[in-house]
Amino acid sequence: MRQMGLATTSMFYFDFRDRGKQDVCHLLSSILVQLGGSSDKFSEILSTLYQNHDRGSRQPSEDVLMGCLKSMLILPGQGALYLIVDALDECPNSSGYPTSRERVLDAIKSLIKLQLPHVHFCITSRPEIDIRDVLDPLAIYNVSLHDQAGQNQDIVGYIDHFVRFDPRVRRWREEDKQLVIKTLTEKAGGM
Secondary structure (H helix, E strand, O other): OOOOOOOEEEEOOOOOOHHHHHHHHHHHHHHHHHHOOOHHHOOOHHHHHHOOOOHHOOOOOOOHHHHHHHHHHHHOOOOEEEEEEEEEHHOOOOOOOHHHHHHHHHHHHHHHHOOOOOOOEEEEEOOOOOHHHHHHOOOOOOOOOOOOHHHHHHHHHHHHHHHHHHOOOOOOOOHHHHHHHHHHHOOOOOO
16 A cells, blocks of 8 residues: 655656657646556546546546646645656647647646645756746746856767767867867757
């Protein structure tokens, strides 16, 4: 029997190469499944959702998924919950109204506004304006790595290592290698 009370972590990565990891329903479903495996009470809520949707043969709506997640988050007696959303900027912001990213931002904003003291969020992203407009007013801490010397040194080190040791690139002329290192380092923008 799994019991609540210990810290629980759920992580979702927006992968630009995987369309299945670029929308709010996949974000919410992933969090629900991860939390469902962490306690019996969470599992019961998830099981009810499954039963209410013909044992998984019908896809729940975004609103139903959000309601289920909120039901889990507000359960009393929980330990700390850490919800990590990585690479939010990889969620598309180009088509549809609202865009996939706008829907994700609305969902995250809704969860943060619950102001549950045991629920903590860590959201990583490039500093896209639409993301900052929504999340900056909600953030307790905001850490930017884009202009940090250590971050930039790591990028330079990675590029230099790749250029020096990749079998295809090692054969290049030294001046071409230096140009690649210089250009990529300048254009990296902290990423």
